[in-house]
Amino acid sequence: MDICVCIKRYPSLGSAIMLTDDGMAIDTDKLGFTLSPHEECAVEAAVQLKEEHGGTVTLISMGPEGVEEQIREQFAIGADRAIWIRSDSTDIDPQAAAKAIGDAIEADETAFDLILLGSESADNANAQTGVRLAHRLGRPVATAIKGMTIADGVATCERAVGTMREVYRVRLPAVVTVKDGLNIPRYPSVPGRIKARKKPIDEVTGDLDAPSIQLMGLTAPIRESKGAQDLGAGDEAADALVDVMKQIGVLS
Amino acid sequence: MILVYADHDRGELDPLALQVVSAARGLDADVHALIVGPNAEKCVDDLASAGVRTVHHGTNAAIDDYTPRANANAVITVMDRLEPRAVLAAGTPRGSEVLAHVASIKDLPLVTECSEIALTGSGTAEVTRARWGGNLLERSEVSADVLLATVQAHAFAVSEDAGDAQVEAFEVPVTDADLEVSIVERTGAAETGVGLAEAKVVISGGRGMDGPEAFGMLEELADILGGAVGCSRVVTAAGWRPHAEQVGQTGTKVAPDLYIAFGISGATQHIAGCKSAKTLIAVNTDGQAPIMTHADYAVVDNLHTLLPVLIEKARAAQGA
Numbered sequence: 001m002d003i004c005v006c007i008k009r010y011p012s013l014g015s016a017i018m019l020t021d022d023g024m025a026i027d028t029d030k031l032g033f034t035l036s037p038h039e040e041c042a043v044e045a046a047v048q049l050k051e052e053h054g055g056t057v058t059l060i061s062m063g064p065e066g067v068e069e070q071i072r073e074q075f076a077i078g079a080d081r082a083i084w085i086r087s088d089s090t091d092i093d094p095q096a097a098a099k100a101i102g103d104a105i106e107a108d109e110t111a112f113d114l115i116l117l118g119s120e121s122a123d124n125a126n127a128q129t130g131v132r133l134a135h136r137l138g139r140p141v142a143t144a145i146k147g148m149t150i151a152d153g154v155a156t157c158e159r160a161v162g163t164m165r166e167v168y169r170v171r172l173p174a175v176v177t178v179k180d181g182l183n184i185p186r187y188p189s190v191p192g193r194i195k196a197r198k199k200p201i202d203e204v205t206g207d208l209d210a211p212s213i214q215l216m217g218l219t220a221p222i223r224e225s226k227g228a229q230d231l232g233a234g235d236e237a238a239d240a241l242v243d244v245m246k247q248i249g250v251l252s
Numbered sequence: 253m254i255l256v257y258a259d260h261d262r263g264e265l266d267p268l269a270l271q272v273v274s275a276a277r278g279l280d281a282d283v284h285a286l287i288v289g290p291n292a293e294k295c296v297d298d299l300a301s302a303g304v305r306t307v308h309h310g311t312n313a314a315i316d317d318y319t320p321r322a323n324a325n326a327v328i329t330v331m332d333r334l335e336p337r338a339v340l341a342a343g344t345p346r347g348s349e350v351l352a353h354v355a356s357i358k359d360l361p362l363v364t365e366c367s368e369i370a371l372t373g374s375g376t377a378e379v380t381r382a383r384w385g386g387n388l389l390e391r392s393e394v395s396a397d398v399l400l401a402t403v404q405a406h407a408f409a410v411s412e413d414a415g416d417a418q419v420e421a422f423e424v425p426v427t428d429a430d431l432e433v434s435i436v437e438r439t440g441a442a443e444t445g446v447g448l449a450e451a452k453v454v455i456s457g458g459r460g461m462d463g464p465e466a467f468g469m470l471e472e473l474a475d476i477l478g479g480a481v482g483c484s485r486v487v488t489a490a491g492w493r494p495h496a497e498q499v500g501q502t503g504t505k506v507a508p509d510l511y512i513a514f515g516i517s518g519a520t521q522h523i524a525g526c527k528s529a530k531t532l533i534a535v536n537t538d539g540q541a542p543i544m545t546h547a548d549y550a551v552v553d554n555l556h557t558l559l560p561v562l563i564e565k566a567r568a569a570q571g572a
């Protein structure tokens with residue numbers, strides 16, 4: 001089974017979000033980068049499927065330089081190769097992104113049985129790239145999936161809704177967008193990291209349409225410290241906590 | 253005219269649909285709603301009570317449960333006939349899925365999780381939408397003849413406007429490919445953590461719990477307070493607790509009366525899930541942990557020694 005996973009890199013935010021002076025982007029000067037849990041689960045699922053059914057795992061990412069770091073991390077857990085659609089533009093809307101990713105998938109010599117994406121990206125979260133890609137490639141799609149098994153060319157996909165799960169069946173080749181909780185992503189092993197250095201990244205250039213969504217500005221809602229009341233420690237704190245619980249009516 | 257895609261599950265209207273109607277009425281008094289499939293007619297009265305005067309009901313003998321692409325076809329049928337200025341849906345997996353199909357087929361932009369929407373001219377709109385799980389707000393301008401947008405939960409209050417709605421039934425055009433993906437089955441709670449989203453009290457643990465064992469104490473405390481247990485992603489990634497209990501951007505968003513964070517540092521992605529708590533208590537050995545800036549009450553102490561004492565005292569208080 002040949003699987004393709006779409007990943008994107010995101011700044012590691014930590015505890016506060018700093019914006020650039022013009023308020024048009026996150027100031028990433030002092031930040032590291034990471035993947036989203038949704039996409040980590042997508043790669044883990046692909047590697048597990050490869051282990052079970054054989055085949056290959058290809059990563060695809062569109063964006064500026066730097067994403068190699070995240071690609072190598074995922075090589076270390078078992079992905080085989082990557083396609084990097086180089087683009088320095090931050091003016092990519094999901095319509096343009098899905099088209100460029102679709103072009104790259106079509107141009108690739110591998111006919112992917114399964115294409116996995118996150119259900120929504122960690123930053124923009126427009127929750128649509130997977131569906132657009134499916135239409136672009138003429139394939140069925142299931143979205144926001146938290147459980148998946150594959151047998152006889154059919155992906156049985158579960159979506160969590162409250163305490164229930166809705167089950168969808170999707171015939172391969174297909175597109176599936178997944179959520180954190182699909183599995184527990186493994187940590188890279190030392191041999192994995194060594195192999196990762198040699199795995200190939202093919203660089204391609206994307207043909208980007210003009211965006212129909214234009215960013216006007218970002219704001220980080222001001223979060224002034226609530227000025228937490230210090231309840232002390234030990235027995236004294238436990239008594240104070242019980243008082244607070246009574247006061248707000250959760251303990252009678 | 254504004255069209256609202258109103259989702260329902262086997263005849264039970266998604267309560268968020270009424271908030272979407274409210275958002276739509278803020279743009280134009282003339283709001284139509286669209287419902288699809290069998291049993292959907294049960295939703296008409298609720299939609300009418302929120303001010304919808306025309307409900308389009310799409311059916312097809314081949315549609316017997318939620319079928320994303322068929323629902324998208326239904327939206328497109330009404331769009332093509334009545335040319336609404338905007339089509340809105342709830343920011344749920346189904347709402348964004350159906351509109352994403354519509355957007356793909358009609359090659360239109362789609363903006364999700366909007367908390368403010370303004371139609372600024374013919375073919376332009378300005379929206380405010382959530383990024384990073386609500387930790388950042390984006391203002392964007394969208395160029396499209398028909399604005400497709402999903403609405404963030406609880407951003408618009410339901411406004412009542414009693415009256416009747418006229419129902420216009422129509423046949424939804426579908427091909428075999430449109431019917432391929434639909435709900436084939438529902439299974440019960442596959443995980444624990446039931447009711448976390450609605451719980452009045454959430455007792456959460458993070459890396460400071462040092463392993464799955466100490467969560468027994470959180471369960472005890474949650475039991476006494478009639479609450480649910482939550483956790484951070486470090487905890488689910490280590491396999492200490494199931495993902496259904498994860499609070500945060502890629503977990504569950506909670507809005508309890510009381511949230512207690514034991515050994516959680518307060519990363520933005522965790523705060524995204526608990527910032528709506530009425531009262532937040534942080535228990536952490538580090539008085540400088542970022543969670544402290546979100547807390548109403550702070551206990552700077554080791555959770556492992558505090559919890560047994562707290563449980564005993566809470567139980568005694570409950571008995572008294």
Ligand SMILES: Cc1cc2nc3c(=O)[nH]c(=O)nc-3n(C[C@H](O)[C@H](O)[C@H](O)COP(=O)(O)OP(=O)(O)OC[C@H]3O[C@@H](n4cnc5c(N)ncnc54)[C@H](O)[C@@H]3O)c2cc1C
Pocket residue numbers: 006007008025026036038039060061062063090091092093094095097101116117118119120121122123124125126127128129130211213214215392
């Ligand atoms: C107003 C605006 C501002 C933007 N600003 C930035 C910016 O500052 N920095 C920046 O890097 N991008 C920026 N972009 C581009 C944007 O983040 C996406 O790459 C693209 O628009 C997809 O939208 P989304 O993230 O909402 O996708 P969603 O549909 O929410 O993403 C779902 C999944 O699609 C896949 N996916 C999405 N994008 C990519 C990608 N580029 N490569 C591989 N897989 C992908 C991932 O698996 C992801 O989990 C901006 C776009 C817009 C419209």
Ligand SMILES: Cc1cc2nc3c(=O)[nH]c(=O)nc-3n(C[C@H](O)[C@H](O)[C@H](O)COP(=O)(O)OP(=O)(O)OC[C@H]3O[C@@H](n4cnc5c(N)ncnc54)[C@H](O)[C@@H]3O)c2cc1C
Pocket residue numbers: 010012014034035036037122457458459460461483484485486487498499500501502503504514515516517518519520521522525535536537538541553554555556
């Ligand atoms: C895109 C994205 C999405 C994410 N989504 C989520 C999400 O949904 N939910 C989520 O939680 N995280 C999420 N994360 C991860 C997040 O960034 C943090 O890594 C995570 O929340 C940290 O968990 P923690 O607070 O338990 O651990 P840490 O940050 O390691 O904090 C542990 C805390 O415990 C305290 N402590 C240690 N020992 C004790 C003790 N004995 N007694 C008391 N206190 C003690 C420490 O002082 C410290 O403050 C996401 C990350 C990304 C990039």
